Amino acid sequence: MVEKRGTGLWLTHLGLIVGIAFIFFPIWLAFVASTVEQHDIVRPPMPLLPGDKFFENYARALTSGINAPVATMLWNSLVMAMGIALGKIAISLLSAFAIVYFRFPGRQLFFWLIFLTLMLPVEVRIVPTYEVIANFGMLNSYQGLILPLIASATATFLFRQFFMTVPDELAEAARVDGAKPMRFFFDILLPMSRTNIAALFVILFIYGWNQYLWPLLITTEPEMNTIVMGIKQMFPSGDDFAHWPTIMATSILAMVPPVIVVIGMQKLFIRGLVESEK
Amino acid sequence: MATVTLENLKKSFGKTEVIQGIDIDIADGEFVVIVGPSGCGKSTLLRMVAGLETATSGEVRIDGKRVNDVEPMDRDIAMVFQNYALYPHMSVFDNMAYGLKIQKVAKPEIAERVQTAAKLLQLEPYLQRKPRELSGGQRQRVAMGRAIVRKPAVFLFDEPLSNLDAKLRVQMRLEIKALQRELGVTSLYVTHDQVEAMTLADRMIVMNAGVADQIGAPLDVYADPATEFVAGFIGSPPTNFIDAALLDGERAGRIGIRPEHVRLAEQGRIEAVVVYAEALGAETLVHLRAGDGQQITVRQESGLAIPTEGQSCGLAWDSAQVMRFDEAGLRQR
Ligand SMILES: Nc1ncnc2c1ncn2[C@@H]1O[C@H](COP(=O)(O)OP(=O)(O)O)[C@@H](O)[C@H]1O
Numbered sequence: 255m256v257e258k259r260g261t262g263l264w265l266t267h268l269g270l271i272v273g274i275a276f277i278f279f280p281i282w283l284a285f286v287a288s289t290v291e292q293h294d295i296v297r298p299p300m301p302l303l304p305g306d307k308f309f310e311n312y313a314r315a316l317t318s319g320i321n322a323p324v325a326t327m328l329w330n331s332l333v334m335a336m337g338i339a340l341g342k343i344a345i346s347l348l349s350a351f352a353i354v355y356f357r358f359p360g361r362q363l364f365f366w367l368i369f370l371t372l373m374l375p376v377e378v379r380i381v382p383t384y385e386v387i388a389n390f391g392m393l394n395s396y397q398g399l400i401l402p403l404i405a406s407a408t409a410t411f412l413f414r415q416f417f418m419t420v421p422d423e424l425a426e427a428a429r430v431d432g433a434k435p436m437r438f439f440f441d442i443l444l445p446m447s448r449t450n451i452a453a454l455f456v457i458l459f460i461y462g463w464n465q466y467l468w469p470l471l472i473t474t475e476p477e478m479n480t481i482v483m484g485i486k487q488m489f490p491s492g493d494d495f496a497h498w499p500t501i502m503a504t505s506i507l508a509m510v511p512p513v514i515v516v517i518g519m520q521k522l523f524i525r526g527l528v529e530s531e532k
Numbered sequence: 533m534a535t536v537t538l539e540n541l542k543k544s545f546g547k548t549e550v551i552q553g554i555d556i557d558i559a560d561g562e563f564v565v566i567v568g569p570s571g572c573g574k575s576t577l578l579r580m581v582a583g584l585e586t587a588t589s590g591e592v593r594i595d596g597k598r599v600n601d602v603e604p605m606d607r608d609i610a611m612v613f614q615n616y617a618l619y620p621h622m623s624v625f626d627n628m629a630y631g632l633k634i635q636k637v638a639k640p641e642i643a644e645r646v647q648t649a650a651k652l653l654q655l656e657p658y659l660q661r662k663p664r665e666l667s668g669g670q671r672q673r674v675a676m677g678r679a680i681v682r683k684p685a686v687f688l689f690d691e692p693l694s695n696l697d698a699k700l701r702v703q704m705r706l707e708i709k710a711l712q713r714e715l716g717v718t719s720l721y722v723t724h725d726q727v728e729a730m731t732l733a734d735r736m737i738v739m740n741a742g743v744a745d746q747i748g749a750p751l752d753v754y755a756d757p758a759t760e761f762v763a764g765f766i767g768s769p770p771t772n773f774i775d776a777a778l779l780d781g782e783r784a785g786r787i788g789i790r791p792e793h794v795r796l797a798e799q800g801r802i803e804a805v806v807v808y809a810e811a812l813g814a815e816t817l818v819h820l821r822a823g824d825g826q827q828i829t830v831r832q833e834s835g836l837a838i839p840t841e842g843q844s845c846g847l848a849w850d851s852a853q854v855m856r857f858d859e860a861g862l863r864q865r
């Protein structure tokens with residue numbers, strides 16, 4: 255590590271602090287707004303210190319919200335994000351396993367087909383996908399939220415790269431030990447990939463949590479709204495006024511689960527970066 | 533315990549024939565070393581016995597039963613790999629126990645077998661450690677332990693010592709030999725190191741580009757090589773080869789003479805110039821260059837005079853020690 259002393263050190267820290275303050279300030283404002291009353295916000299100047307309505311505002315948001323209780327939306331988001339993250343990981347692990355460890359006709363073709371889908375983000379295929387999901391009768395359902403987003407070329411590719419660094423002799427040793435392919439997968443490959451899985455889980459959970467366009471399209475009932483799109487739905491149409499404390503409380507609540515996931519997985523995540531297990 | 537028989541065993545990768553027909557009968561409890569330069573097909577041969585590679589033609593029989601189409605785990609073999617191939621996320625104990633767990637051996641018996649093997653290999657203090665917390669020699673032992681606990685009929689080793697430093701290699705070599713004697717398990721051992729082959733083998737297979745040039749006991753092979761390749765590969769420093777045309781009274785082809793059988797003399801069969809001399813203590817290696825540029829090495833006792841560089845010497849030897857090879861490299865008797 256490069257050692258710095260005196261002014262250099264102070265300048266570095268000053269830079270970091272300014273940077274963090276810059277990013278943190280809007281979040282702080284949102285938090286402040288979620289602890290005061292509506293009239294405190296709409297009448298300038300806006301307060302910069304938290305008010306005393308924290309419990310009141312959050313309880314109201316969670317239990318009744320504006321269109322649907324935020325607790326329901328949080329749950330929907332959680333199901334969707336977990337479904338997407340775990341589904342993507344399971345599918346990618348299996349497809350990477352097949353591509354790396356088995357020789358079957360069209361193996362290269364399948365790999366490139368998977369790879370090609372990298373070029374087609376959700377937004378590009380959203381209309382046909384909507385058509386398919388609607389015909390399956392999956393509008394306003396968890397399946398509808400999760401399934402179209404559950405396959406991941408990126409994750410498949412990452413696991414493929416990782417599996418290719420695992421020495422062949424390990425698979426052979428397992429074979430001599432009597433492990434059938436799936437046993438090798440579960441007993442050896444999966445535990446060896448756990449840091450990669452943790453890192454991907456963090457990334458994919460946040461990806462799933464932050465989905466906006468897709469839930470907006472297929473969830474028409476407020477009870478199925480996810481929180482990220484739900485915030486937008488809270489803005490009034492027409493001349494109604496927005497109830498800012500509730501909206502801000504919802505925003506803060508929407509931020510909490512990803513933060514918990516990041517902090518909770520941090521140890522595993524960082525260990526995956528520093529230690530190699532091969 | 534078992535015998536292993538290879539019958540006209542062949543392997544091709546695409547069009548290249550990597551193993552060109554090997555025959556050998558390995559007796560129960562015998563230690564056979566497959567030795568040859570890298571790329572000659574040693575690993576491929578061993579992997580065919582293990583079942584990790586399918587034979588293109590020919591037969592592999594273990595204890596008389598044809599096993600060509602039998603999965604590795606059902607062949608009753610255990611294999612030690614060059615880079616150990618330990619499962620990185622499992623403890624030493626679990627590494628050794630994994631095969632037994634799959635065979636559904638009862639837990640107490642697994643524990644007992646692993647303990648016994650660990651004791652034999654002095655691994656007891658390390659059973660709960662992960663492979664990465666062990667030294668190279670200890671990892672090597674774990675790999676051996678994993679083979680031992682299965683009580684296989686045949687041990688297969690693929691260059692198990694080549695990742696160790698020289699000193700440890702010598703030590704582990706002795707341990708492997710002692711262990712194999714003690715357990716009496718039929719073993720096939722691959723190495724490119726002829727010293728390892730000489731010291732470990734009951735019999736060795738000297739491989740040259742997919743062909744078994746010679747199969748025999750180490751000292752027999754050393755004393756009586758069947759081909760020019762074997763004569764050059766087995767023995768250190770290697771056998772000297774001299775074009776027969778340079779010598780009086782020799783037929784066509786080349787002759788081979790081991791360094792310890794050549795003497796520096798006033799009146800020699802040929803003349804050569806000393807390039808340099810290595811005094812190793814117990815012996816001295818004198819490297820010379822003959823008239824046609826041929827390198828010749830003489831191994832002499834340390835008591836004898838060491839010639840100076842650039843000096844011209846005669847080289848003499850006993851006709852009885854000469855090995856004659858034809859143009860194709862085959863020994864002429
Ligand atoms: N899976 C394979 N496909 C193609 N060629 C191979 C394969 N495995 C080994 N070979 C070739 O077979 C020859 C012998 O290899 P190997 O048995 O590993 O040699 P050794 O163990 O004696 O160094 C080499 O020329 C190698 O390139």
Ligand SMILES: [Mg+2]
Nearest residue numbers: 574575576691
């Ligand atoms: Mg090899």
